[in-house]
Amino acid sequence: LQKRQLNAPAPRRRGVSVVVRAEGGINPEIRKNEDKVVDSVVVSELSKPLTAYCRCWRSGAFPLCDGSHAKHNKATGDNVGPLLVKK
Amino acid sequence: LQKRQLNAPAPRRRGVSVVVRAEGGINPEIRKNEDKVVDSVVVSELSKPLTAYCRCWRSGAFPLCDGSHAKHNKATGDNVGPLLVKK
Ligand code: FES
Ligand code: FES
Numbered sequence: 001l002q003k004r005q006l007n008a009p010a011p012r013r014r015g016v017s018v019v020v021r022a023e024g025g026i027n028p029e030i031r032k033n034e035d036k037v038v039d040s041v042v043v044s045e046l047s048k049p050l051t052a053y054c055r056c057w058r059s060g061a062f063p064l065c066d067g068s069h070a071k072h073n074k075a076t077g078d079n080v081g082p083l084l085v086k087k
Numbered sequence: 088l089q090k091r092q093l094n095a096p097a098p099r100r101r102g103v104s105v106v107v108r109a110e111g112g113i114n115p116e117i118r119k120n121e122d123k124v125v126d127s128v129v130v131s132e133l134s135k136p137l138t139a140y141c142r143c144w145r146s147g148a149f150p151l152c153d154g155s156h157a158k159h160n161k162a163t164g165d166n167v168g169p170l171l172v173k174k
Contacts, residue, residue: 024163026113026143036160038168043130053170055142056113063170073123076111081125083140083150083170 027057039063041085052082114144126150128172139169 031037041053052065056078059066065082073079118124128140139152143165146153152169160166 024159025165026159026163027165027167032166034166036156036166036168038171040171040173042173043133044174046130053140055144055170057142057167069123072111072113076113078112078114079119079121079123080114080144081123083142084125084127085172086127086129087131 030057030062043085043087046085046087049087051085053085054082056080056082117144117149130172130174133172133174136174138172140172141169143167143169 027037039053041051054062054065054069056065056069056072058068058072060068069081073081114124126140128138141149141152141156143152143156143159145155145159147155156168160168
């Protein structure tokens with residue numbers, strides 16, 4: 001066996017690929033400049049009889065639900081959905 | 088190089104470990120018997136001036152927030168928090 005040169009990169013192992021991901025986070029994009037994303041609903045200000053609020057962290061209209069949970073559930077096998085607030 | 092026997096296991100590559108996880112789901116445990124977890128709040132039935140609803144899917148009191156988002160955020164670097172419903 002030949003000794004590797006100092007600082008030479010390790011030899012590629014063929015057929016082995018490793019993907020490293022941050023595990024466990026559930027919000028990939030929304031307001032990542034905030035330490036904790038908290039929203040408030042003042043019920044006296046609600047205009048519609050029913051308003052859906054997002055719990056999947058994939059809505060383009062966050063904190064409202066825009067239906068994006070369906071795509072997320074289909075892609076991942078998850079089962080999340082919104083919180084419905086009813087006047 | 089010796090040929091491997093038919094059906095013999097592949098040789099172990101030392102120093103390489105690969106963890107395979109289901110990627111992208113955000114709800115590990117809550118009501119996994121339901122296709123889609125949707126909850127309703129009827130605001131006229133709220134007793135307290137402020138009620139916090141969970142959006143981290145880690146609460147032991149789901150759909151209410153029990154503060155478990157703090158542990159989740161600390162463990163993962165995430166920044167999720169509840170929806171506050173105010174009478
Ligand atoms: S879009 Fe997130 S719960 Fe509907
Ligand atoms: S426990 Fe889930 S948001 Fe607080």
